[in-house]
Amino acid sequence: MTNPDTKNRLLKIIGGAVIVIVIAFVALFGVILGTAFKATAPLAESSKAFLADIEAGNYEMAYNETSESFQLEVTYEEFLAFVETTPVLTESNEISFNHRSISNNLGVVSGTISGADGTFPITIRLIQSPSGEQWEVSFISLDPADVPTSDDDFNNDDDFFSDEFTEF
Numbered sequence: 001m002t003n004p005d006t007k008n009r010l011l012k013i014i015g016g017a018v019i020v021i022v023i024a025f026v027a028l029f030g031v032i033l034g035t036a037f038k039a040t041a042p043l044a045e046s047s048k049a050f051l052a053d054i055e056a057g058n059y060e061m062a063y064n065e066t067s068e069s070f071q072l073e074v075t076y077e078e079f080l081a082f083v084e085t086t087p088v089l090t091e092s093n094e095i096s097f098n099h100r101s102i103s104n105n106l107g108v109v110s111g112t113i114s115g116a117d118g119t120f121p122i123t124i125r126l127i128q129s130p131s132g133e134q135w136e137v138s139f140i141s142l143d144p145a146d147v148p149t150s151d152d153d154f155n156n157d158d159d160f161f162s163d164e165f166t167e168f
Helices: 006-056 059-064 068-073 076-083 149-157
Strands: 092-103 106-115 120-130 135-141
Touching: 006 059, 006 106, 006 120, 059 076, 068 092, 068 135, 092 120
Parallel strands: none
Antiparallel strands: 092 106, 106 120, 120 135
């Protein structure tokens, strides 16, 4: 027969080891999540700066934050018409990007934008500038059909990361 003290000590050792393993996994998960969040932060920052310029009425500045390919497809006048007919962009009070992804020099953020007229899905694709110092908007959409529906849409779909601009 085993001694009850030995049995209790063994259970305490096993319990302690399980707790240490769980803490290690939680810490590792936190480090991985934190690293991913930090790596994609410039996408969200550039997108929020772009939207803040629109909200502040700095339309030319916002247009200048778009990529060359965007500007080849969309004139400033077309951009201005889109912005002025989309009140949630000019009167937003909350922006949240709950999905972010980077693939080489292309990135995408997706989430919601809220204003007086409601909450809408928003997707912004970005391309790294030729200098590599900033992210430029190459696509913006409030169409729910443009919101990535899975991690595969963010990570593996070459068409989704295409730098081609599609109509607002």
